[in-house]
Structures are given as structure tokens and as C-alpha cells.
Amino acid sequence: MTENKIDETQQGADENKRRFLIKVSLVLSALSAFAVGIPVVSALLAPLLEKAPEVWRKVADLDDFAIGAVKLVTFKNADPEAWAGITAQSAAWLRRDSASMFTAFSANCTHLGCPVRWEEGAQLFMCPCHGGVYYKDGTVASGPPPKALVQYPVRINKQQIEIQTAPVPITTL
Amino acid sequence: MKMLKKIWAWIDDRSGFSELLLPLIKHPVPPGSKWSYVFGSATLFCLVLQVITGVALSLLYQPSSSDAYQSLQFITHQARFGRVLRGIHYFGASAMILMVGIHMIRVYITAAYKYPREMGWISGVLLLFLTIAMGFTGQLLRWDSNGVWSSVVAAEQLGRIPIMGKLAARLLMGGNTIGGHTLSRFYSYHVFIIPAIIFILLGFHLMLVIRNGISEPPKLGRPVDPKSYRQWYKDMLQKVGVPFWPYAAWRDMLFGAATIIAIISLAIIYGPPELSQPPNPAYLYANPKPDWYMLAIFSLFALMPRRIESVVIFIGPVMTVLMLLSLPFISHKGERSALRRPWAVFGTICVIVFVFSLFLLGEQSTWSPQFTAKPLTQTNIHSSDTLVIAGAALLYQRGCLYCHKVDNTGGLKGPDLTNVSQRLTNEDLRVRIVNGGTNMPAYGGILKEEELTAIIAFLQTRK
Incomplete structure (x- = not known):
């Protein structure tokens, strides 16, 4: 009788120990998964965790532009990685409105982001993808674009024209 | 051969390939x-x-x-x-x-x-x-x-x-x-x-x-x-x-x-x-x-x-x-x-x-402008009038041919202009070009009056 009681007490203690160890193993597994998950998820979400710097880039000399001229200007994006190569390049359409006024248009169609091109003869920006057309002031002339071309800030600094870099303009709902 | 069979039998016994896969293959x-x-x-x-x-x-x-x-x-x-x-x-x-x-x-x-x-x-x-x-x-x-x-x-x-x-x-x-x-x-x-x-x-x-x-x-x-x-x-x-x-x-x-x-x-x-x-x-x-x-x-x-x-x-x-x-x-x-x-x-x-x-x-992709459109030639211009010839040249220079077709030249986005004067009068053409339409830019602010006149003169010859 006493021996049976001792056995039952022993079994109860073993069961309690097993339950505790199961809980410990689950907690440790969750902890290790969490510890691995942090760097993995941070790699996945890296583009959202990075700051989005905006810098001024020199794109042309003031003397290169006649009043009324529209030219393609290229520049490096705000935060080019060392391994980005040619993909660090960006472009905009720059128009000289007056002696001291410039307008810089994003090269992305506001419909679906395709590259718009300036057609000098037609005095229009045209998109090859779905036929979006914009007037020279960037407003929509025809086709599916929902809004005018996005503009970049421009400034003149020591006889040089500078554009403030910006993210690829994403049209939202 | 016997040796190979023996080796396979050993692998199969220890791995259980046949036991596992045969029922799947023969189901x-x-x-x-x-x-x-x-x-x-x-x-x-x-x-x-x-x-x-x-x-x-x-x-x-x-x-x-x-x-x-x-x-x-x-x-x-x-x-x-x-x-x-x-x-x-x-x-x-x-x-x-x-x-x-x-x-x-x-x-x-x-x-x-x-x-x-x-x-x-x-x-x-x-x-x-x-x-x-x-x-x-x-x-x-x-x-x-x-x-x-x-x-x-x-x-x-x-x-x-x-x-x-x-x-x-x-x-x-x-x-x-x-x-x-x-x-x-x-x-x-x-x-x-x-x-x-x-x-x-x-x-x-x-x-x-x-x-x-x-x-x-x-x-x-x-x-x-x-x-x-x-x-x-x-x-x-x-x-x-x-x-x-x-x-x-x-x-x-x-x-x-x-x-x-x-x-x-x-x-x-x-x-x-x-x-x-x-x-x-x-x-x-x-x-x-x-x-x-x-x-x-x-x-x-x-x-x-x-x-x-x-x-x-x-x-x-x-x-x-x-x-x-x-x-x-x-x-x-x-x-x-x-x-x-x-x-x-x-x-x-x-x-x-x-x-x-x-x-x-x-x-x-008829909605896309045809950027490769070629200028109109003498075969498309049925007139020796200098105004008509200038209008035909402008049709190309101003990008009209990116969207409109004349004979076999030009894009498909807009209406075919080959016989446009059968459909539209001089005044209709002027209104449409100046004001544009749902799918056409308004050229009123782009073309000069003499350019507009020349383009209409050319389009009137397209019968």
C-alpha cells in the first residue's frame, strides 16, 4: 500500500516534470524562431525600414537651356548602392519657362509608370504603353492617365540647374 | 547481376522505397x-x-x-x-x-x-x-x-x-x-x-x-x-x-x-x-x-x-x-x-x-502611338498645291501620324484620315483639331493659325 503510494507520488512528480519540460521546450522553440525571425523579416521589409533621402542633383548648366526648350536630363538617384551600376540612373524632362524658372517633370506616366517621351514637333509628352498623352505643362491631354505628370522641385545654384530627387511616383487610389 | 540485385534488395529493405512508392504508383x-x-x-x-x-x-x-x-x-x-x-x-x-x-x-x-x-x-x-x-x-x-x-x-x-x-x-x-x-x-x-x-x-x-x-x-x-x-x-x-x-x-x-x-x-x-x-x-x-x-x-x-x-x-x-x-x-x-x-x-x-x-x-496595341510612322510622300499627296504639301508635312511633324493613318502610313489609335473629307467638312475638321476629343489632345494651343489652315487644306484633298 505504502509502496503504491510512493509510486503514484513518483509518477505525479514525473508527470509534472514532463509538463514543465514540454512548456520549456515550446517556449525555447518559440524564442529561437522569434530570434531567427527578426533578421529574416527585417531583410524582407528592409525597403520599408530604410530612410528615403532626398538630395539635390546637378543636372545641367543654366546656359545649356534656351527659354521654352524641353530636354531630357539624367542624374543619380538619391541613394545609389555601390553595386547598382547603371540602374542607379534616373531621368526627368526639364523645361525652361523663363530666365529663372524651370519645370522638371517625372518621366513616369501616372497611369502605370511607363516612360513618357517628349515629342518636340507635337509639343506633347506621349506614353508608348497605353497611349497616355500630356500637354507641355504636364496636364493630361488624352488617354488613360488619371492625373498630371508629377513634378520635381528645381533650383538654380551657382549657374547650375539642380533637381531634388524623389521616389518613383506611385499613383494611389 | 545477382550482386546488383542483392545491393538493391538491401537498399530497398533499409530505405523502404518499394513499400512506400509502389502503392502510390499502382493505386x-x-x-x-x-x-x-x-x-x-x-x-x-x-x-x-x-x-x-x-x-x-x-x-x-x-x-x-x-x-x-x-x-x-x-x-x-x-x-x-x-x-x-x-x-x-x-x-x-x-x-x-x-x-x-x-x-x-x-x-x-x-x-x-x-x-x-x-x-x-x-x-x-x-x-x-x-x-x-x-x-x-x-x-x-x-x-x-x-x-x-x-x-x-x-x-x-x-x-x-x-x-x-x-x-x-x-x-x-x-x-x-x-x-x-x-x-x-x-x-x-x-x-x-x-x-x-x-x-x-x-x-x-x-x-x-x-x-x-x-x-x-x-x-x-x-x-x-x-x-x-x-x-x-x-x-x-x-x-x-x-x-x-x-x-x-x-x-x-x-x-x-x-x-x-x-x-x-x-x-x-x-x-x-x-x-x-x-x-x-x-x-x-x-x-x-x-x-x-x-x-x-x-x-x-x-x-x-x-x-x-x-x-x-x-x-x-x-x-x-x-x-x-x-x-x-x-x-x-x-x-x-x-x-x-x-x-x-x-x-x-x-x-x-x-x-x-x-x-x-x-x-x-492600336492605342499606342506609332512613333515609327514615316512622313507622307508624293504618292499620298494628291496635289501640287504648296499649302496642301505643307499640310501633309505638318501632319508628320506635329505627330498626327502617330495616331492617324493616311493610306498605309500612320497609327491606328485615331480615325483613319485616308478619306476624311468624305465625313467631315472644313469647319468640322477645324473644331476637332482645335478642341480635341475624348481621345485626342486639343491642338488649339499647339498649332499656329497658318499651320492649322495647311493641315485642313491637306485633309480636304483626302476624298
């Missing part, structure tokens, strides 16, 4: 599972082909934004059999999408998604969209100017997701702009993340095929009754079932092998698509256009009413996925025969005709 299937059943296995054959050729390509491809273009040029033009390898991977992707599409249509037409195969349908729908995602991310890995601008287009589409659109777009591009992270991410999506999900779902899909059995060919007047179906199916297999290998599998093998031979032949004859310009986001003369399986959606973006487009870009795919996933819950029992489900057949035909029509329209 009974319903008789009459003939040629319409081969498309699922053909999709699997294509997947295996894509994995093998993809691994081979990864030995040569540089998944870096700066070097991928050069490595693709190397694969295509210098590496031994590189052109064929890329070609097989390219045509293999097309074949896989084609096969998975036909497989899905067969399952829908024969209502094989009904009880107890609902989960098979659900996993199949997810596999279909993952296959398309593989095709699209693969197209982006073709890292030329088309690939770069297609990435921006994909980001723009994600941008239409309410509230978190911009975040999703940034996540896709790997930052605010195209750059060093962009291709690495596409490579990871295409080579690791999406395939991993595909393998998990495919394992589940195949497990369900074994668990629930291949659906028997439907018979008119034999509806599916969830209460008795499993027992009926079991009894039927016991009575008339045939082993999968070789009675049903030979067709799968034959069709799968023929598919792969066709893919290899196309790769040898046509090769992979040639690359366009280097992946420079500052190169603005690219004309990004997706591969054929996305062309219908590309067309839809050009043809949808503008007021609803932004919403449809997001709602459309979500609704399509939800509708497909909900199908086995809406209709999980009853008749399977297509003869008793005429609306299902009609709906399928409508979808096929709709998608194929959009595909053909996408091939023509």
Missing part, C-alpha cells in the same frame, strides 16, 4: 481517365523542366542589377548551348501556363472540384496564380530596359492597393526607385520564395489526388451525393479500377514527353527573346510589353473606362481569386456532366473568347 484509378486527364501531369513535367533548366541558368546568371544584363548576353550568345537553355526555360514557362490553364478548364468543365475534391481545387487555384507569378517575375529577370520598366509597371499596379499601396510598391522594387536591391528581390521571389510555396502546395495537391482519388469521367444522370460518394467511389475502384501505372500513366508519360520535345524544338528553332537596351532607368525610349500570358491584362488597362480603372486594378484580381476559391463551396454536389451544366460551358467559352480577344488586341 487504382477509374477506367476511362483518358487524354483529357493528361494536362495536370503535363504541368508537372513542365515544372520539373523549369526547375532543372532554372538551376542550370543560375550557374551562369548574375543576379545583380549591374551585371545581370551582361550575363544574359553571355548566356545567349557565348555560353555553350546557352541560347537553347534560355529558350527551353522561356518556352517551358509558356507551356506550363498553357497546361495549367487547360488543366483548370478541364477540371471546371467536368466539375471535378465537387465533393470530396474541394481542397484540390483550392490548392490548384493558388498554384495557378503562383505559376503566373513565376512567369511574371521570370520576365523581370530578363533584366533589360523592358525588364526595368515592367518592374515599375508592376509597382504601379501594387500602388493601387488601398492604404498600403505605396509600401507594397516599395517592397517590390526594394526601395524608392529601381536600383541595386531591385533585381536581388526579384531573383529571391522567382528562385526561392515562390517556388518554396509552389512545392508545399504541389505536395498537398498531389497528396489530395492520392487521398481522394482521380475524379471519374462524369456521366449524365449520375450526380455527386456527399452522403454516399466516398463509398460509391471505393466500390467502383474495387470493381473496375485499374492500376495507375501503367494503365493510366502511359498517356501522361507520352503527352509529357511530347510537350517537352515540343518545348526543346521551339527553343532550338526560335531561341529565347532577344534582349532590348541595357537596364538603364534613364533610357526613356523603351516600350515595356509583357509576355503573351499577361497581354490580355495589358490590353484591359488600355481599354477599361478611366473612372473605374484604378479601382478595378485592385478589386479585379481580388474578386477573381475569391470567386475561384468560393466555387466548390457554392457548388459542391449534384451533376458533373457538362451536358447538364450548359451555363458552365457557356461561361468558360465566354472567358476564353474574352481573354483571347484581349490578347489579339494587345498584340496590335
Whole structure:
């Protein structure tokens, strides 16, 4: 009788120990998964965790532009990685409105982001993808674009024209 | 020989290959599972082909934004059999999408998604969209100017997701702009993340095929009754079932092998698509256009009413996925025969005709300006009047010919101007050119009065 009681007490203690160890193993597994998950998820979400710097880039000399001229200007994006190569390049359409006024248009169609091109003869920006057309002031002339071309800030600094870099303009709902 | 048999017997005993695999290979299937059943296995054959050729390509491809273009040029033009390898991977992707599409249509037409195969349908729908995602991310890995601008287009589409659109777009591009992270991410999506999900779902899909059995060919007047179906199916297999290998599998093998031979032949004859310009986001003369399986959606973006487009870009795919996933819950029992489900057949035909029509329209892309339009020549100008000749020249210089056709010259976006003076008077022409229209810019602020007069003078000669 006493021996049976001792056995039952022993079994109860073993069961309690097993339950505790199961809980410990689950907690440790969750902890290790969490510890691995942090760097993995941070790699996945890296583009959202990075700051989005905006810098001024020199794109042309003031003397290169006649009043009324529209030219393609290229520049490096705000935060080019060392391994980005040619993909660090960006472009905009720059128009000289007056002696001291410039307008810089994003090269992305506001419909679906395709590259718009300036057609000098037609005095229009045209998109090859779905036929979006914009007037020279960037407003929509025809086709599916929902809004005018996005503009970049421009400034003149020591006889040089500078554009403030910006993210690829994403049209939202 | 005896020695080899002994070695195999030892391996088999310790590994349990025969014990594990033979019941799977020889599991009974319903008789009459003939040629319409081969498309699922053909999709699997294509997947295996894509994995093998993809691994081979990864030995040569540089998944870096700066070097991928050069490595693709190397694969295509210098590496031994590189052109064929890329070609097989390219045509293999097309074949896989084609096969998975036909497989899905067969399952829908024969209502094989009904009880107890609902989960098979659900996993199949997810596999279909993952296959398309593989095709699209693969197209982006073709890292030329088309690939770069297609990435921006994909980001723009994600941008239409309410509230978190911009975040999703940034996540896709790997930052605010195209750059060093962009291709690495596409490579990871295409080579690791999406395939991993595909393998998990495919394992589940195949497990369900074994668990629930291949659906028997439907018979008119034999509806599916969830209460008795499993027992009926079991009894039927016991009575008339045939082993999968070789009675049903030979067709799968034959069709799968023929598919792969066709893919290899196309790769040898046509090769992979040639690359366009280097992946420079500052190169603005690219004309990004997706591969054929996305062309219908590309067309839809050009043809949808503008007021609803932004919403449809997001709602459309979500609704399509939800509708497909909900199908086995809406209709999980009853008749399977297509003869008793005429609306299902009609709906399928409508979808096929709709998608194929959009595909053909996408091939023509009549909405795009034809930047390669040539100036009009003396054969198009039926007059020696200097004003008319000047008007014809202006039609080219001012970009009118990008959208309008005169004889055989010009684009298709706007009305044909070959005989325009039969339809419109001098005043009509002036009003339309100056004010524009729904799909035409107003040229009032662009043309000078004398230019307008010259253009109208030319158009009046087009009778």
C-alpha cells in the first residue's frame, strides 16, 4: 500500500516534470524562431525600414537651356548602392519657362509608370504603353492617365540647374 | 547481376522505397481517365523542366542589377548551348501556363472540384496564380530596359492597393526607385520564395489526388451525393479500377514527353527573346510589353473606362481569386456532366473568347502611338498645291501620324484620315483639331493659325 503510494507520488512528480519540460521546450522553440525571425523579416521589409533621402542633383548648366526648350536630363538617384551600376540612373524632362524658372517633370506616366517621351514637333509628352498623352505643362491631354505628370522641385545654384530627387511616383487610389 | 540485385534488395529493405512508392504508383484509378486527364501531369513535367533548366541558368546568371544584363548576353550568345537553355526555360514557362490553364478548364468543365475534391481545387487555384507569378517575375529577370520598366509597371499596379499601396510598391522594387536591391528581390521571389510555396502546395495537391482519388469521367444522370460518394467511389475502384501505372500513366508519360520535345524544338528553332537596351532607368525610349500570358491584362488597362480603372486594378484580381476559391463551396454536389451544366460551358467559352480577344488586341496595341510612322510622300499627296504639301508635312511633324493613318502610313489609335473629307467638312475638321476629343489632345494651343489652315487644306484633298 505504502509502496503504491510512493509510486503514484513518483509518477505525479514525473508527470509534472514532463509538463514543465514540454512548456520549456515550446517556449525555447518559440524564442529561437522569434530570434531567427527578426533578421529574416527585417531583410524582407528592409525597403520599408530604410530612410528615403532626398538630395539635390546637378543636372545641367543654366546656359545649356534656351527659354521654352524641353530636354531630357539624367542624374543619380538619391541613394545609389555601390553595386547598382547603371540602374542607379534616373531621368526627368526639364523645361525652361523663363530666365529663372524651370519645370522638371517625372518621366513616369501616372497611369502605370511607363516612360513618357517628349515629342518636340507635337509639343506633347506621349506614353508608348497605353497611349497616355500630356500637354507641355504636364496636364493630361488624352488617354488613360488619371492625373498630371508629377513634378520635381528645381533650383538654380551657382549657374547650375539642380533637381531634388524623389521616389518613383506611385499613383494611389 | 545477382550482386546488383542483392545491393538493391538491401537498399530497398533499409530505405523502404518499394513499400512506400509502389502503392502510390499502382493505386487504382477509374477506367476511362483518358487524354483529357493528361494536362495536370503535363504541368508537372513542365515544372520539373523549369526547375532543372532554372538551376542550370543560375550557374551562369548574375543576379545583380549591374551585371545581370551582361550575363544574359553571355548566356545567349557565348555560353555553350546557352541560347537553347534560355529558350527551353522561356518556352517551358509558356507551356506550363498553357497546361495549367487547360488543366483548370478541364477540371471546371467536368466539375471535378465537387465533393470530396474541394481542397484540390483550392490548392490548384493558388498554384495557378503562383505559376503566373513565376512567369511574371521570370520576365523581370530578363533584366533589360523592358525588364526595368515592367518592374515599375508592376509597382504601379501594387500602388493601387488601398492604404498600403505605396509600401507594397516599395517592397517590390526594394526601395524608392529601381536600383541595386531591385533585381536581388526579384531573383529571391522567382528562385526561392515562390517556388518554396509552389512545392508545399504541389505536395498537398498531389497528396489530395492520392487521398481522394482521380475524379471519374462524369456521366449524365449520375450526380455527386456527399452522403454516399466516398463509398460509391471505393466500390467502383474495387470493381473496375485499374492500376495507375501503367494503365493510366502511359498517356501522361507520352503527352509529357511530347510537350517537352515540343518545348526543346521551339527553343532550338526560335531561341529565347532577344534582349532590348541595357537596364538603364534613364533610357526613356523603351516600350515595356509583357509576355503573351499577361497581354490580355495589358490590353484591359488600355481599354477599361478611366473612372473605374484604378479601382478595378485592385478589386479585379481580388474578386477573381475569391470567386475561384468560393466555387466548390457554392457548388459542391449534384451533376458533373457538362451536358447538364450548359451555363458552365457557356461561361468558360465566354472567358476564353474574352481573354483571347484581349490578347489579339494587345498584340496590335492600336492605342499606342506609332512613333515609327514615316512622313507622307508624293504618292499620298494628291496635289501640287504648296499649302496642301505643307499640310501633309505638318501632319508628320506635329505627330498626327502617330495616331492617324493616311493610306498605309500612320497609327491606328485615331480615325483613319485616308478619306476624311468624305465625313467631315472644313469647319468640322477645324473644331476637332482645335478642341480635341475624348481621345485626342486639343491642338488649339499647339498649332499656329497658318499651320492649322495647311493641315485642313491637306485633309480636304483626302476624298
